Amino acid sequence: MMSLLTQHPLFGLLITLLGYQLALELRRLWPSVLLQPVLVGVGVVLLILYAVQMDFATYSASVDLLWLFLGPATVALAVPLYSQLARIRQYFWPLLIALLVGGLTTVSLVLALAWMLGADQALLAALAPKSVTSPIAMLLAQDLGGAPALAAVFVMLTGVLGAILAPLLLKWAGIDLPAARGLSLGLNAHAVGIATALQEGEETAAFAALAMSLTGALTAIFLPLIYWWWF
Template sequence: MTAIWTAIVGHPLFVLGLTLLAYQLALELYQRSRWLLAQPVLVATLLLVGALWACGIGYPRYRQESSLLWLLLGPATVALAVPLQQNLPRIRQLFWPVTIALLVGGTITVALTLGLAALFGADREMLMSLAPKSVTSPIAIALAEQMGGIPALTAVFVMITGVLGAVLGPLLLDRAGVTSPAARGLSLGLSAHAIGTAQALQEHPEAGGFAALAMSLAGAFSALALPLLLG
């Protein structure tokens, strides 16, 4: 029995299957409970970390054997253009308010992040790892590497930012009395990138479209501006 279990755990597809299973269980839990703290990415991460620890699988092996998921991350992000296209007339109607909100919000987000990190004594390498934390993973990792940050650390910051934004964002927007799907989607996409966009899509199709727009434009703006300003 031990030999069989060792063979299963050692199989190259075991890690990939474990990841998919963890997410499917987390998604099922969220759909049944609709509890914001049961956000699928957060719960799946906790389940996966516990399973990897129990199986004695380290991060280097996990990263290597789950590379297919990383490869699909880019196309999955691009696919978020579908809700954007479906809400294009509404986006055109609100073009200037959206543009101003994205520029101001994106600038303040980066400035506050770097300012607080510097205040607590973070070195340049840490600052460059933190700067793209509100951008979707493929862009953030490339930016961190280009600016002298630590890509692996940036990936963690991006995930934490997305999960916290998706969990706390709707609560804060409710407390602030924000009911417009466009405004809610814009906020979630700007602050919590792809995970926030997924949350916005569950709230309302229009929120999903504006979240995809915010995530896309914030990523493009960061890719152009951050290396020039901080490189």
């Protein structure tokens, strides 16, 4: 019975959705930054895969449908952006400058640190786009000569850690402005940061979506130039 269930082409999709729903329920029952739904959901899926002895290749093939929705879900972020268009126009140039400086600093520090620690070019190519959303990061990593699957892992880790640490750091720094909080979450934690920003309010989510979108676009344009110039 279990063998028939695990061989079903949608088994991976089922446990992924169940794992994430369970993570949301745990977060609702025990509100804590440590119970980040993506992190908890990944843990649940890993435990199930280990229990049923399913290899990654089989699981990956059964969740292809989720990858198809990543692009449309990213485009759908235009909805909160449109609702906050007046506020975005008000802060546009400071935000753009902050994104350029922050994005360039993040990429440069990651590449420099990984290079000093002895990372090879394939690993560097997978690390370089870690601060953008998965669909863009995977394509960039492949173009730069890295592994798209490894890039997706780095993106997930960056998003989860950013979503956990950013609210704490913003609180300690006394930053309460929704636009600034959203910018930080979107720049440092991309899609996971937007999910966190949605819990704070529509304005915070809109600026997080803007930060992620612009960071993704700017990274897609300038990262290959920086990478090829550096290496």
